[in-house]
Amino acid sequence: MARWQPHASERLVVAALELFEERGYENTTVIQIAERAGLTKSTFFRHFPDKREVLFGGGAVSGLLVEGIDAAPAGAGPLEAVAHALEVIGAEVFTSDRREFGARRSAAIAANPELREREALKGLRVTASMTDALKRRGVPDLAARVAAELGALAWKIAYERWTDAANGDTFGELARRTLAEVRAAGAVC
Amino acid sequence: MARWQPHASERLVVAALELFEERGYENTTVIQIAERAGLTKSTFFRHFPDKREVLFGGGAVSGLLVEGIDAAPAGAGPLEAVAHALEVIGAEVFTSDRREFGARRSAAIAANPELREREALKGLRVTASMTDALKRRGVPDLAARVAAELGALAWKIAYERWTDAANGDTFGELARRTLAEVRAAGAVC
């Protein structure tokens, strides 16, 4: 038998999300989260650098986006490369079994300014990563920044649609469609 | 003679910026900021809701952007309205006498993750305000979001250029030029 109960950080994430839903982020203490997960404050901060990060830990996303852009066919334009990356994310991270969790997580984040702030920072990082990846493909600086920004916007909207979706649309499909709409809207401005 | 030294919050801002430059944000205590301004911790938190906000207080920007968009000529497209708003900001807030302060402030923010995080949140709020203002002009939702995002990007780049500027370019001029470049880059994607 294992010495400790396994999946400590997953347990912390679940406990945190439950408590945030029950009593709100700011009325929840790190100690309470740790206790619900059968752990202590020390252990919490060993798994997450701060209280907010417990809802943002699975940060493989940024790396996958970069890989997705790098792996896009050489002839693809900047926005096509971004579309390719979004489909990678959809296949690897935003799988249908995580849809409900994603929706609960989004609701918790939307309900609290501190969590929205952290989400905004993550958004900046993702955009910066995409910009760099596009520049490595030879896309000129400004075009790369614009494409990354539009990609991030499409991602945000697609994520909203995915978590709300009553039908079984894949994140990848939604993202592709949304990016096309964003592109069309951009052409009109 | 005045009962208290005037301009308490300005003094706090100056003291904070100096200390952040001298020893870094995280090695600076709210008590130290207050002492340098000849005040106390209590008074600091009476003027600013938290330590980060001392560099983000003059938040009239968001409101001015909305006014600028509202005041744009009725025939102007979304990006023209945004351009109009950016020039309002340039005339009212980013005046040439605040250029040096802006540069120092930007450097301090860039040097610290917590401050970058707060800046990211402010960016979200500004984008949301612009989106709403554009929608009030009858711009359809998605186009409004795209235009606001491109406007925010142009603003960010123009601000960088303005604080770096060796020549005497006005923020308004820089913003107009930058927005045109962003638009052109968007058309290529």
Next chain:
DNA sequence: AAGCGTGATGGGACTTGGTCTCATCACCGT
């Protein structure tokens, strides 16, 4: 079988951000 290094955990002291409440005290109008 006994011993030892390892790694995740527990425990608790400590600093700082942030909140709250009460006291102070110079100005101002009556």
Next chain:
DNA sequence: ACGGTGATGAGACCAAGTCCCATCACGCTT
């Protein structure tokens, strides 16, 4: 002269986050 006002000071208090040390079961070595 007097009381209201408004910005400030003082200090208790809680929670986030850091640090250091102890614990203890597992597996490997001897």
